[in-house]
Amino acid sequence: MDKTHTAEFSQTDSIDLVLRTAQDQFVVSPQEETRLWVKNAEGSFERLCNTRVSLRTASLKSGQLVVMETRSKDGTWPSQQTRAGSSATKEEEEFHGQPGICGLTNLGNTCFMNSALQCLSNVPQLTEYFLKNRYLDELNFCNPLGMKGEIAEAYADLVKQAWSGRHRSIVPNVFKTKVGHFASQFLGYQQHDSQELLSFLSWDALYHILLYRLSRYVTRPSSDDEDDGDEKADVEGGKNIPKPGNVAGGSSQDPGPEQAGPSSGVASGSRAPTDSSPGPSHWPQRTRRKHLFTLQTVNSNGTSDRSNFNEDTQAQPYIAIDWDPEMKKRYYDEVEAEGYVKHDCVGYVLKKAPVRLQECIELFTTMETLEKENPWYCPNCKQHQLATKKLDLWTLPETLIIHLKRFSYTKFSREKLDTLVEFPIRDLDFSEFVIKPQDESAPELYKYDLIAVSNHYGGLRDGHYTTFACNKDSGQWHYFDDNSVSPVTENQIESKAAYVLFYQRQDVASRLKTKTQPGQSDPPAPPAYDPISESMDVN
Incomplete structure (x- = not known):
């Protein structure tokens, strides 16, 4: 505490008034981010999170010391550096790089989290939302069932550090602790799924950021897979296990001649052969064979x-x-068994043909007939009926998240799907899938450009997550592998490891570029999202 000032307030005054008064007293610009701490009777400091409440509601008393803290230029808070007990080197303090080109330290099997965070960090609208502190007005500190804005504030700290241009890499330990506190499945340092974390952050934690996900790419099993499944079912069901009285096709009561050899593979009956034709009388009586x-x-x-x-x-x-x-x-x-001549087909490895992302979307919107095991319940006749189902798109989001199905779990097998999905970097067209009347004069409302990809390398039990992302300021693509960041070309982005795709609508990209140009007035913002007006009936 460098300076102290004394001020008087009413019990009905808000904490926000105290904050603005402190900014005036210490000559701090309103654009700089600040927060307040109060010293309690035990001598420790407690943060005043909700600035919209009164002094009486915050239980502030006369004579209490209130401390104002200002965020540093590198995006960190001085109090966090003090608690961490780490001092930056002179080289780190003097580092100036491209904002957004910042790695994340792997805390131990947290590459899934780093990949998800790098994808979110390179969504321009979301990053600007936090960099310009617009999220502060929407934090809800009063909901007893909510998270009191802790996840949003921890994510904002990461974004501001990554986009300050003052760090080569940062340690997301505070964010990891907050996520584990509110989502117990992410506790500890076990391996997890980046898409599951993205779903938690998008819908549960950062619910006021309207991010969308376009279902999953589902592959239908081939005929070979279905045959294998039937065979496995028969084996597990015991249908292929012969009965003790009939071993491998043989019968203990079969009166036929006993013949067993490597070519037959069949054990027949136990009775000696009978022969009415004349022959040598010295033939021995054959005993029961195994x-x-x-x-x-x-x-x-x-x-x-x-x-x-x-x-x-x-x-x-x-x-x-x-x-x-x-x-x-x-x-x-x-x-002799190993000496057979192998046909060419024995060494043939079936190569899975690549599929186009457009084909996946077509399958997603194709009408399907519900099976007998999954009938539709009719609300009129109150009975289950055979029906068809079809999903249609009415409106398109500004940011589109496409989750590719890379992990297959069936009754008999589990496997990693490494089929190459060919996805476009630019001009992903959704116009043919939208049933709402379209504005033909604005085709950019239905086209998307890729901005980030979350990759998964490895199998089901272990693997590694990385990210390809396009910097919103420079337009350069980079490869994020934990704390390592390197530039890449667009030809390196498409691979079998692609897991989650992030797309941005082209009209949004044009609007953001216009805002960054000097002397240009901001174009009118799109209308606020109305979940009622943009709801979709699924028939």
Whole structure:
């Protein structure tokens, strides 16, 4: 505290009046961001978050010390630097770079969070909303079920630090703590999904920022996948397990001749052959022969070695069919089995053909028939009926977030979908999908340009998230990999790792460019979003 001033206020005066008075007394510009702290009886400081309440509501008493704090030019608060106990080097203090080109430190499996934050940070409207402090008027400190603006303020601190041009990288530990406090699924340092965090931030935490998401790209299973699923279902259902009396097609009561060999693979009956034709009388009477295959109880690992089988067969009733050891030695030749000539098709690897993003959107808006297992409940006849469903677009958002389905979970398998989705950098046209009467004189209302991509590399259990993003000031694309940032070209953006796509409507981009040009008056802003007027009925 460099200076102190004494002022008198009424109990009915607002905290905002105290803040403005302090700004006048200390000659602080209204454009500079400031906040107030009050010293309580214990000697600690408590922040006065809600400036719209009166001194009586804030429980301020006569003679209490109120401290005003001003945000630094690098986007940080002096009190945060004091609590962190870290001092910046002279090189870091003198660093001046391009605003927005700032990395995020990985705190331990937090690359998903860094990727999501870099995408949001490069949404021009959202970033300007926080840089110009317009969010302060919309923070709700009174809702007992809300977050008291803590997530929004923590995100604003990150944005202002990243776009100050004074940092090569920043540590998002405060934001990580706040998110984990209000969303327990993000507690700790486990691996998570960037899209899930984006959904939480867009809808739950930053609910006043109207970001949209265009469903998911869903691939229908191929015929091969369906056949595999049926086969697995039969095996798990026990349909392919032969009964003890009929092992591998053989019958213990079959009177036919016994023939077993490597070409047949069938164990027949146990009776000796009968022959009415004359022949040598010295033929020996054949005894009962063993089956080629046997049924055995196995452990959960599937091994049929009974010598190592120590599990409780009643608790783990696994059954496997396997060669009889003696029959395998007699009829199975491993060298011959491996000596077959491989056809070219054996080494062929099926390559998944790429799909276009436009095709995905067409499938999203295509009419589909509800299956018998998922009927529609008719409100008139009060019964479930077979019906069709179709989704249509009525209006388009300024910022469009498209989530590509990269993880497939079925009853029998889980896999990472690495199909290449070809998406345009510019001129993503939605005009053919909007059913609302269109303004043909303004085609930019229905076209989008790409501004950011969240990438996922790896598989289901582990992986890494990165980001491609276009800087709103320079127009240059950069690759964000945690605290590493490097420039890239547009040809490097499209890949199989693309997971979440961020698009900006072209009319919005034109409006933002006009605002940045000197001597230009601001064009009229679009009407405020009305959830009632822009609602859509799904038939």
